Structures are given as C-alpha cells and as structure tokens.
Amino acid sequence: MIMRRSQTVILILIITVALLAACTDATVRQGEPSASVAPQSSNPPDGNGSADGSPDTPARIVTIDFVIEALQNPDEWVVIDVRTPEEYNGESRLPNAYGSGRLKGAVNVDRELVHDAEGELLPPEELLKLYEFIGDKKAVVYCHGGVRSTAVWGILTDLGFDAYNYEGSWVDWSQAASVASGNPNGVVLSLTEEWTDNEGAI
Numbered sequence: 001m002i003m004r005r006s007q008t009v010i011l012i013l014i015i016t017v018a019l020l021a022a023c024t025d026a027t028v029r030q031g032e033p034s035a036s037v038a039p040q041s042s043n044p045p046d047g048n049g050s051a052d053g054s055p056d057t058p059a060r061i062v063t064i065d066f067v068i069e070a071l072q073n074p075d076e077w078v079v080i081d082v083r084t085p086e087e088y089n090g091e092s093r094l095p096n097a098y099g100s101g102r103l104k105g106a107v108n109v110d111r112e113l114v115h116d117a118e119g120e121l122l123p124p125e126e127l128l129k130l131y132e133f134i135g136d137k138k139a140v141v142y143c144h145g146g147v148r149s150t151a152v153w154g155i156l157t158d159l160g161f162d163a164y165n166y167e168g169s170w171v172d173w174s175q176a177a178s179v180a181s182g183n184p185n186g187v188v189l190s191l192t193e194e195w196t197d198n199e200g201a202i
Contacts, residue, residue: 060153062140062164064172064188067103070140070164071191074105078134080141081106082152083170087144090194094144096171098178101195103142107133111148114155127159134161142166142173 070077081102086092088108090100102108113130114122122130131139139161143149146167156163166172176185178197189195 060157060164061167064166064168064176066164067140067142067166067173068187068191070138071104076137078137078139079103079106080134080139080152081108082111082141082143082148083108084110084112087170090196093198096145097198098171098174098180099195099197101174101177101192102170103173104191104193106142109152111143111152114152121155124159127155131156131159131161138162138164140164140166142169144170146171 067079070079081088084092085108087094087100088102088106090102093100109130114127116122121127134156139156141149141152141156141163142165143152146165146169149165149169150167153163153165173188173192175181176188177192177195178184179199180197
C-alpha cells in the first residue's frame with residue numbers, strides 16, 4: 001500500500017512539473033499556433049533536456065511537425081492515443097476540438113488502464129506488460145488537450161521508454177485538419193483516420 005501511494009505521489013509530481021514546463025513553453029510561444037512551429041528533429045534529445053537540443057525548450061514536448069515525422073516513420077515510432085475508446089472511435093466529442101477522428105495508425109491505450117480498480121497506479125511490471133507493444137521503438141503520446149498524455153508520458157519515461165508528449169494533442173491536430181483553419185493541412189488530413197470536420201470548434 002505504501003509503495004502504491006509513493007508511486008502516486010511521484011506521478012503527481014511528474015505531472016505538475018510537466019504542466020509547469022508546458023505553461024512556460026506556451027508563454028514563450030504566445031500568439032503563435034503550434035502548427036507553424038518549425039519542425040523538430042525526430043532524433044532523441046542530445047542530453048540537454050529538450051527534443052530539439054535547445055536548453056530553453058521543456059523536455060520531450062513536441063509539436064505537430066514532429067508528430068507528422070513520427071507518423072511517416074512507423075518502423076522507428078509508435079503513436080499512442082491515450083483517449084477513451086469512444087473518443088478514439090469518434091463516438092464521443094469533447095469541447096475545443098474541430099472534429100472527431102484519430103491519428104493514422106495510432107494505438108489506443110486509454111489512460112485509465114494504468115490504474116487498478118481502486119484507482120491506484122499499476123505496479124511497474126503490469127505497466128510494462130500494458131506497453132510491451134512499444135518494443136524498442138520511440139513513442140509519441142497524445143490525448144484530447146495534453147493533460148492525459150502528460151501523465152502517460154511520465155509513466156513511459158519512468159519505465160525507460162524513449163517517449164515524447166504531443167502537447168497540442170487532438171485539439172491542435174483537428175484544428176490543422178479543419179476547413180475552419182482557413183487552410184486545412186493536406187499532410188495532416190492524409191494522416192487522419194475517421195475524420196469528421198465540424199468546420200469550427202465544438
């Protein structure tokens with residue numbers, strides 16, 4: 001019981017640090033849509049604590065261009081959708097998205113699966129079994145708005161996986177695909193499955 005509580009406390013600390021880092025990054029990029037951020041390398045960080053090697057960027061937070069590169073290289077990358085199966089299948093729509101769908105080829109592993117029936121974080125051996133499909137590939141995680149993916153990114157990192165968090169997640173991706181953006185991104189559309197455009201935010 002003490003072990004599970006300490007795991008929960010560690011997870012809460014990881015999420016808090018990641019969210020603070022995300023807020024700092026969002027402040028730096030204020031007014032600039034993430035879809036227009038310059039592409040980052042799909043190579044792992046160089047040890048400076050960032051996906052693009054710059055010391056000012058929060059570690060392992062990536063943009064839409066990074067995710068496009070990952071989706072185009074499935075031999076090296078696995079993309080994990082941590083939303084509910086209903087969101088993944090387009091049966092449930094949450095606010096702020098511009099449509100329903102999912103990233104092409106994304107594996108759905110609901111964030112809630114990392115908890116047992118009492119809501120406690122599963123032991124590491126069970127988490128490793130849950131994510132064994134990653135193998136030796138690098139992983140990008142996304143959800144609806146970046147909160148659930150931040151939690152799973154922390155878990156995957158603690159388990160030793162080479163994991164990255166798509167901070168903009170489905171809200172960012174769906175905006176880039178939507179006619180409401182004024183110029184739907186053709187590459188994003190080609191990498192989207194089960195797409196239904198709402199032609200504006202839900």
